[in-house]
Amino acid sequence: MTDVISPLERVKKQLAAPLDRAKSLKSLIRAEAANTQSAGQISQKVIDALDEAELYWFAVPTELGGEDASMRERFELFEEVASYDASTGWSYMTLAGFNGYSSVGLGDDAVRELFVERDPRARTSGFAGPSGVAVPVEGGYRLTGKYRFGSGVLHATHFAAGAFIDGTDKIVTGFVPREHVTVTGGWDVFGLKGSGSVDFEVNDVFVPEQYFFSPVDYVPLRGGAGGRMDFGSTAIAYHSAVSIGNAKHALQEIVKIADAGRQVPGHDKIIDQARFTYEFAHHESRLEAVRALTLSNIENARVKIESGEEMDDFDKARFFQAGNLVHEVSREVVEFAFRWAGTSPVRDGSALGRALLDSLVAQQHAHVDHHKVVEAAPAIIDHYRVG
Template identity: 40%
Template sequence: MTDTLAAPDLTGADLPGDYPARARSLTALIDSEADAIESGGTLTRPVVEALVEREIFWALVPRELGGAGLGIVESLKMVEELARADGSVGWAVMSNAFSTGIAAGFLSDQGARDLFAGAQRGITAGMILPTGSGRRVEGGYRVTGRYGFGSGTGHASWIGAGFVVQTDEGTPELDANGGPVCRVAFVPRDEVEFLAGWDVMGMEGTGSYDYAVTDLFVPEAHTMDTFSTVPTRPEPVFRLGLLGIGVGGHAPVALGIAQRALEEIARIASAKSRPGYATVVGDSPMFRREFMTFEALLQAARRYVYDAHADAEATAVSGQEITAEQRARLRQVTTWVQQVARDVVTFAYSWGGSASIRNPSVLGRCLRDISVGAQHLLVEPMTLVEAADAILPTYVTQD
């Protein structure tokens, strides 16, 4: 695993002004490291160092705590640029930057300052769903749990560990609505037992390791309500909620992978010959028609992703409540774009011929990565069924 790194003092440093441009400036480096990232199972040290130097991990952290204080749209565009360079990099950084932003926005003020306001600004990662258990003790909790899919944990300094609060009798503590009390603990990485366990067909370089904590004391200030809808910070982006931020990050990863696939097949087809084609494959009317169809589909998906998030963010900035329809559209578009991206990548891969199947292959990696990314629990097709509750009634006209 990559050693965790502290953020440097970059006062006066010559960095690109906007964060998508900072991410784009890493394309050549990420390209050169992509094979090593995939074979090593996590981001390489040169890539992590470059991300730290550009302060990418703290994009959503409020300025008061030393971050960039970005809104959701610019953060999504930053992730798309990284995913365009490599799917695993986009996914891992999405996991880090968005969970870091959530921690900054929903921890207590003391907890957020402990993690982010000092010289060693934290990078978070890990499983926040309540698969562990914890007991209340003086000053905090004692937490035990085993976790999987800890994307970005290879270089994170604080690891998330979701848990259900248990009574002394071993039963779940209940909240005012009769549901279990669930919290997320953020634990220093040196107090976590890493179990490896990341051997998959795609998104191989995301460092999504299994890990465990055993009877570990966690201060109250380093925990937060798993399903809170009320942020502790005033910045409008946090009104999107844990789901609005955490789920939305999956959309630009899909967009970036699909964009890279189109770029790769356009380059390959411009020089590739095949029997039965008068010139190169790229001159074929059949290829050109399909390319333009899938390119239009990707452009439409990108526009909807950013329009839906911009609309919800504008509502938050105005001080109004984000509507149920707006939240449903965020869920709808984030799930739908996975299928769009998979179709775009499959088109590109199919036309690549031997260039798609000979390793190392960018198109091969794109296909593997989008196939795994689209299987994630947060973009499961049933989320479209759930989103219909708020969207479908808007199409029913009243007499």
């Protein structure tokens, strides 16, 4: 990165650690979960609180006024927020996550405008996959496309929109100001309803070249190791954090129900039943195991990146392998909690019922589809070929 970006000219707050700031919002996010659900987007009270806590920009490099959080810090923060409400966690993850991508991968002019000169600072989100066409013109591209599943975009100032460069198979992602985007809706779902993952369109909009990066050949231009993992592995780590957070919420809910004396007439309270306590310990251990696997992958990537090495195919395959397993185990944990809770979670507004539906929808994401494991398997098999 060149020296064209000066330090952010604003009064810096004395901020607590990002995770501690998130924990201070737990009661608010839980209290607003029903409003988030009914509105189909994060409630404005929560949006404002996340803004005030400066949590949208904790993954932005320090030279742009952010905190340059490590990948582990990002994982733990997204996990924590999702344990309060999965829809809020999912949408927030995409906003803070895309801010990380864009602040590291876009050109100097773009990041200066988005994160230094702009007040309020940008919130970016969208769909990085190639659902459009970028036609090269002088100074940039004219971008056209129709996009699905734009999680978080209802709160974004700039929309990420992926496209093939016209006449090629090269993929780029451009960041388009909100006023040049048409939101078309389409998020009529039974889970993650509050994530606001709506469809949107971009129609022949000029976007300067500085506002593009390639999600396939992602080149970090600034910041530390936390923002230098490849695009795909990073996305998997983020989604895994939300899935695990949702499963932890389910475990908290079933403990609350068990401690309140839940029992079937003629049987012991479930908290006193060996089968319940065994199953709880069994599922909780599996959740902790997949969490540890994900954090191990993150740590291995950090060590390589900080030593100047590139992540190889095996490293990347491990993320997709783990991501698929994380979502499978997380769903099973939520199903366990739901099954033992009796009839209470079947009613509208139930936190445990919402967690179950959220886990089912989260597992349908393209990043954790079983085909991703099929694609990852050859690199993993090669690892076990002893010369």
